[in-house]
Each structure stands twice: as C-alpha cells, then as structure tokens.
Amino acid sequence: MKLSxxxxxxxxxxxxxxxxxxxxxxxxxxxxxRTSAKYSAVDSSALRMSATMDEAxxxxxxxxxxxxxxxxxxxxxxxxxxxxxxxxxxxxxxxxHAQVEVREKLAIPEAEWNDQSNLICSTGQVEEAAILSTCNxxxxxxxxxxxxxxxxxxxxxxxxxxxxxxSVLRKNIFMLQGDDxxxxxxxxxxxxxxxxxxxxQILSQVRQCHLHSIEEDGSGGKxxxxxxxxxxxxxxxxxxxxxxxxxxxxxxxxxVELSEARCMDDLNLPFSEARLAVVGAGTMTxxxxxxxASRGLExxxxxxxxxxxxxxxxxxxxxxxxxxxxxxxxWDVIKRSDIVYTATSSTDYVVDEKSLKENGLDxxxxxxxxxxxxxxxxxxxxxxxxxxxxxxVDDLKAVVAKNTAMRQREMIEAENLLREEARSFIGWxxxxxxxxxxNQLQERANMFRQEELKKCTxxxxxxxxxxxxxxxxVERLSRGIVNKMLHGPMAHxxxxxxxxxxQAALKELSSMFRLxxxxxxxxxxxxRR
Numbered sequence: 001m002k003l004s005x006x007x008x009x010x011x012x013x014x015x016x017x018x019x020x021x022x023x024x025x026x027x028x029x030x031x032x033x034r035t036s037a038k039y040s041a042v043d044s045s046a047l048r049m050s051a052t053m054d055e056a057x058x059x060x061x062x063x064x065x066x067x068x069x070x071x072x073x074x075x076x077x078x079x080x081x082x083x084x085x086x087x088x089x090x091x092x093x094x095x096x097h098a099q100v101e102v103r104e105k106l107a108i109p110e111a112e113w114n115d116q117s118n119l120i121c122s123t124g125q126v127e128e129a130a131i132l133s134t135c136n137x138x139x140x141x142x143x144x145x146x147x148x149x150x151x152x153x154x155x156x157x158x159x160x161x162x163x164x165x166x167s168v169l170r171k172n173i174f175m176l177q178g179d180d181x182x183x184x185x186x187x188x189x190x191x192x193x194x195x196x197x198x199x200x201q202i203l204s205q206v207r208q209c210h211l212h213s214i215e216e217d218g219s220g221g222k223x224x225x226x227x228x229x230x231x232x233x234x235x236x237x238x239x240x241x242x243x244x245x246x247x248x249x250x251x252x253x254x255x256v257e258l259s260e261a262r263c264m265d266d267l268n269l270p271f272s273e274a275r276l277a278v279v280g281a282g283t284m285t286x287x288x289x290x291x292x293a294s295r296g297l298e299x300x301x302x303x304x305x306x307x308x309x310x311x312x313x314x315x316x317x318x319x320x321x322x323x324x325x326x327x328x329x330x331w332d333v334i335k336r337s338d339i340v341y342t343a344t345s346s347t348d349y350v351v352d353e354k355s356l357k358e359n360g361l362d363x364x365x366x367x368x369x370x371x372x373x374x375x376x377x378x379x380x381x382x383x384x385x386x387x388x389x390x391x392x393v394d395d396l397k398a399v400v401a402k403n404t405a406m407r408q409r410e411m412i413e414a415e416n417l418l419r420e421e422a423r424s425f426i427g428w429x430x431x432x433x434x435x436x437x438x439n440q441l442q443e444r445a446n447m448f449r450q451e452e453l454k455k456c457t458x459x460x461x462x463x464x465x466x467x468x469x470x471x472x473x474v475e476r477l478s479r480g481i482v483n484k485m486l487h488g489p490m491a492h493x494x495x496x497x498x499x500x501x502x503q504a505a506l507k508e509l510s511s512m513f514r515l516x517x518x519x520x521x522x523x524x525x526x527x528r529r
Contacts, residue, residue: 352379
C-alpha cells in the first residue's frame with residue numbers, strides 16, 4: 001500500500017519525536033569495572049512446586065512429584081526466570097573427599113533422582129535441582145537466587161536423609177558455586193575427576209542426570225539443563241579428541257588390576273589359576289567380565305537373583321564359560337571360589353563376619369573379596385576372619401594412581417577442550433543477562449513512539465481525507481522505523497563475547513538511553529503508591 005505524502009511526513013514526525021525523547025546521549029567517559037567471570041548461572045525451574053507445605057502437611061509422592069504433578073512452565077516463563085541472575089551451585093561428596101561409610105548413607109538409586117530433586121525444591125529456597133549419585137560420588141547441582149538460604153536447605157536435606165549431624169557432613173562434603181561449580185561439572189563429565197581418570201561410565205551417568213532433569217517430573221530448568229547438556233557435549237569431545245580413555249579406564253578394570261596384583265600375596269597362586277565369581281549382573285559386572293576376559297580368563301561364575309541378565313551376559317561373551325547360579329547357591333559358590341567380586345544394588349551387607357562364620361568360611365582358607373558396590377556389599381568386619389582379605393572402592397586408589405600419572409599429558413589437552421565448552425556456556429548464560437536491558441529499551445522506545453503517534457493522530461484525524469487504513473499504515477511504519485533503529489544497539493549487546501564486554505555494553509546502552517532514569521521513576525512511583 002502506498003502512503004500519501006501527508007502520511008509519510010506524519011510518520012517521520014512521529015519517529016523524530018520518539019528519537020528526541022529517547023535522548024541518545026552518549027556519556028563522554030564510561031568506566032567499566034573488571035569483574036571475575038563468575039558463571040552466575042540462572043534458573044527457570046521448569047517444574048517448581050505449586051503447593052506450599054506447612055508443618056502439618058505430609059509429603060506425598062505421586063507420579064514422581066512431591067504432592068502431585070507440577071505444572072510445566074512455558075518457554076516464556078523459563079526464559080523470564082533464567083534472566084534473573086540465579087546462581088549455579090553444587091554440594092557433594094566423592095571418593096576424593098568422603099569415606100565410603102558416609103557416601104553410602106546418601107546414595108540414591110537412579111529411579112529416585114527426580115523424586116529427591118523435587119523434595120529439595122519443595123520448600124522454595126532452591127529453584128532447580130539435579131542429582132548425580134554413583135558408586136564414587138553423590139552430588140546435588142542446584143540453582144537459586146539466595147546462596148545462603150539454598151545452601152542451608154540442601155544441607156538440611158542431606159542431614160535428614162543421612163541421619164548424620166551437619167557437623168559431620170561438613171567434614172566430608174565440598175561446596176562450590178558459579179564458575180567453580182561449572183568447571184567441576186565439566187571435569188566430572190570429562191572423566192578428570194574420576195577415580196580412574198578418563199573412565200567412560202561417568203559420562204553416561206551425567207547424561208542420565210541431564211535426561212532426568214528435563215523429564216516431566218524433573219526439576220531442571222532452562223539453565224541447569226543447559227549446563228548439564230553442555231557437560232555431556234564436553235565429555236564426548238574429550239573422549240573423541242584425546243587419548244584419555246585409552247587403556248584401563250573404569251572402576252571395574254581397576255578392580256581387576258588390584259586383584260591381579262594382590263593375588264600371589266593374598267592367595268599364593270597365579271591370577272590365571274584363580275577361581276572367580278561375581279555377585280550381581282548389572283553394568284559393573286558386564287565391565288568386570290570384559291576386563292577379565294581380556295586377560296584370558298575363560299571361566300567365571302555369576303550369582304544373581306534372576307536369570308535374565310546373566311543369560312544376556314552369556315550371549316555377549318560366547319568365548320567365556322559363564323556359569324549362572326541363583327542367590328540360594330551364593331555360599332556354595334563362595335566356598336569354591338578364590339576371588340569374589342561383589343557388585344549388587346543391595347543396601348545391606350551380602351557378606352560379613354557373621355555370615356562367613358555361619359557358612360564355615362572361618363577355617364583360614366585364603367579368600368579375596370573385592371567389593372566395588374556403593375553402598376558396600378562386604379562388611380568391614382570381614383577382615384577379622386582368618387584368610388579373608390576384603391577390598392572396597394577406596395582401596396582402588398593405589399591402582400588408579402599409576403593410571404593418572406600416565407594420563408597427565410592427556411589431561412592437559414582435555415582441560416583445554418573443557419575450557420572451550422565452559423566458555424560456550426558462559427557466553428550463553430551472559431546473553432540471558434541482557435534480556436532485561438533489551439526489554440527495557442524496547443519498552444522505552446515503544447512508549448515514546450506511542451506518545452508521538454497519539455499527538456500526530458489527533459491532528460491527522462481532523463483531516464477528512466485521511467482514512468483509517470492510512471492511520472494504520474502510519475502506525476506500522478513508525479513501529480518498523482523504531483525497530484530498525486534499535487536493531488543495531490541490541491545486536492551490539494548480543495555480540496559482546498567476553499563477560500567484561502557484555503557488562504560494558506549493558507552499561508553503555510543504559511547510559512545512552514537513560515534507562516536508569518526509568519528505573520528510578522518506577523521505584524519512586526511504587527513508593528508513592
């Protein structure tokens with residue numbers, strides 16, 4: 001539609017008035033303070049509790065949520081929450097900081113990760129949470145606006161779940177926030193924080209943590225889920241672009257190395273002649289069989305509650321003679337074995353001093369028990385039985401030390417890749433901090449445009465030759481011109497790559513367009529009301 005010359009002049013007058021009102025005055029000098037590149041990670045808690053719980057209310061788990069299913073936030077709601085500067089934190093325990101006795105009190109089965117994340121978020125201090133619980137670590141990643149309240153809430157949860165006083169927990173846990181929390185997760189996903197550097201199982205576990213966090217009953221929002229996704233991508237890069245995953249890179253392989261190294265001392269026979277048994281038939285057992293088979297061992301007995309998984313292992317390893325026994329034959333198998341690996345999900349001891357005595361294994365016959373489960377399957381009192389030598393995951397540290405030394409060079413390359421992924425997350429997160437300024441700039445420009453349009457249309461409406469369609473065209477034209485004028489400043493704001501550059505751009509635009517004055521007037525108006 002062609003505009004008449006009168007309409008065109010009217011549009012230009014409107015835009016000219018709006019630009020004048022915006023007062024595009026660049027300050028003569030703008031000082032910017034350099035701040036540390038904190039990952040003030042933000043949250044959009046996609047599944048926050050809608051119901052408040054007082055002291056009298058009970059916590060009910062329904063379909064994986066506390067107190068029923070929580071409404072999934074819309075994309076706009078998540079974006080709005082994400083732009084409010086929530087911080088990412090992690091509180092956890094790992095084999096590097098805590099003894100197995102403490103870790104096993106907090107271990108959570110994967111099926112319960114979302115339930116427990118919901119419980120952490122249920123009181124409101126924590127906006128978003130995701131749990132990572134493995135045999136070597138227990139970590140809670142969470143986002144909140146008030147660090148003090150959020151940390152207190154998570155510590156309260158840990159104390160309630162473990163039954164341990166906070167004073168004991170604090171001796172075993174680590175607490176990180178911002179860039180430290182992000183860097184920690186990157187190193188975890190890359191396998192650099194693992195007991196066996198470069199092991200691949202942790203990447204799969206971080207991936208599961210991410211997938212659970214974005215489920216309907218998960219507690220991961222826009223930023224925390226993005227962080228976990230970035231960590232998974234970082235872990236994949238480390239393993240595909242470096243040699244850090246070559247060789248023995250799992251807890252299972254370390255267990256095999258340990259038993260092989262100690263076989264002559266503890267059992268007085270070569271490892272190749274030892275009779276082997278594994279209790280449990282999960283992922284750890286599959287890895288154990290893989291590493292045992294690689295050493296030429298052809299016969300292994302697997303004890304499990306059901307036949308399905310051991311039979312799957314028989315199909316996966318046709319060259320290994322796998323004997324399958326159900327749990328009622330457990331002690332018969334232990335009696336005729338030299339080395340028994342335990343890797344079940346049982347929360348109670350499968351083997352301890354009492355059960356060994358009851359089954360006649362206190363005669364002094366050499367027996368090695370290698371427990372790679374958390375919670376532990378072998379009681380620590382088993383070492384009181386003559387001839388019995390138990391090992392647990394904490395004993396694998398010496399085996400892992402030599403692997404770590406061999407991978408120092410690869411670790412340096414891996415950390416360089418992880419830093420790239422961390423910077424990618426920072427840039428994305430920092431772009432969210434520009435959203436309030438962009439919205440404020442658009443609102444201010446639109447307010448002035450509408451003021452000028454109102455003045456102009458009052459005059460134009462008195463002209464009988466000026467139609468409603470022409471008035472609409474003038475309004476569209478004024479909006480289009482203002483949007484095009486704002487495109488440059490907003491693109492500049494989004495383009496700033498470094499944290500300092502982003503902060504400087506925000507400060508420049510706020511000064512140029514006097515956005516601080518809008519905030520001042522808004523706050524004074526709220527006080528008057």
